Amino acid sequence: MSGPNFEKAELLPVIAQDDESGDVLMLAYMNEEAWQETIQSGRVCYYSHSRQKLWRKGEESGNVQEVKSIFYDCDADTLLIRVNQIGGAACHEGYRSCFFRKLDPASGDVEVIGERVFDPNQVYGKS
Amino acid sequence: MSGPNFEKAELLPVIAQDDESGDVLMLAYMNEEAWQETIQSGRVCYYSHSRQKLWRKGEESGNVQEVKSIFYDCDADTLLIRVNQIGGAACHEGYRSCFFRKLDPASGDVEVIGERVFDPNQVYGKS
16 A cells, blocks of 8 residues: 555644745645545645545645655655745745744743735635 | 634644755644744644644654744645754654655655664664
8 A cells, every 4th residue: 555544543633834945834634535536626625624535635725736746654644745836925824834933942031033925905805 | 814824724734844954854744833932932733633732843852843944835725844854854763854765656666765863663662
């Protein structure tokens, strides 16, 4: 067998990494249906825990993730997908990466790194 | 509140990224105790699902992960830690990264990328 093993868990974690910069953009989950859609469409499709349905990343904002390459780990239960992040921002808060907060473990201070690429209020509206 | 929120889940996923190369090395989990030990010791300590205890990464192999910087995501339920991977290999199979298998979605072919840094049989022995 090759590829991720969905017999280990219904949902497997997926790390999205920017193919150009190497920045880690986000972590989300896929079920087998989302995985199949991703490899067939060439665009990353996650499964949303909270909404209990397929989450075609960027469907609303336009910030889709084009698949550049796919890796899976030694346990076949985690995926790493290198992507071309259309629109330049993966995070729904408008940042390039969801990991825009840096924590200083000594002081507990938090620093926002990276700038906002878009204003979430303008992209998602109030609906 | 700042930092990861362990009220969301007992175990939070943690992405370890090589601070120099930007390579994603592995994904594992922390509970709050592992998190506290990590920030106090400056070495990454995970929590092992399967062994049900703290997993001081590299305790046996010597391949510890020195914390370089810590980020958490917009939902405060995922950590990204940039590390200095001592010994050059994060994966128990001896590879630099656990994501050493690349999958071609069109053909289903799997290619091993990256070379073995150590031979697991020599490092872990038979005990």
